[in-house]
Amino acid sequence: TLLKTLLKKMPAIAGTIKFGANLDIGYYDQEQQQLHPEKTVLDEVWDDHPEIDETQIRNLLGSFLFVGDDVYKHVSDLSGGQKARLELTKLSFEPINFLILDEPTNHLDIDSREVLEGAINDFDGTVLFISHDRYFINRFATRIWMLENGQIIDFRGTFEEYRAAQERKRLQAAVPVKAEPEKP
DSSP, X not given: OHHHHHTTSSOOSSSXXXXXXXXXXEEEOTTOTTSOTTSBHHXXXXXXOTTSOHHHHHHHHHHTTOOGGGGGSBGGGSOHHHHHHHHHHHHHTSOOSEEEEESTTTTOOHHHHHHHHHHHXXXXXXXXXXXXXXXXXXXXXXXXXXXXXXXXXXXXXXXXHHHHHHHHHHHHHHSOOOXXXXXX
């Protein structure tokens, strides 16, 4: 809901959304609804960028593990991980500086995870992602927004640092408070 609201695919329940100037947003959809099942891998990318020659597109597709005849597979025949890599390939062609990822590690095999992690490491802009994958969160998050009891907790640091801070808070709350003896 948060991501769809930010992307104006849903109306805000309350409040306003204000983005900075010169923001170019790229969106990775876990449902891969932005892909066309009837197209081939090559056409899925090339149709969006006809000005780029086939060799350049095939080279980029190769860096996302689409090699040889893989580029002639229909999108409908791809696995979830392959579709995720294809969507990342398409995003890499876009001049974006703010990348929004919705559950990016869902459906990914090990090779696809490595491609995703490499793409995020190489990305120069801001990344906002929703994930339940603790490894992924700890690897990339530098600021955590945790929704808890209807409130957003804003924590600057890694997921492990967040967990450690929560554990310290829990332990402090569990320490009984000593009552001062009454004065006679």
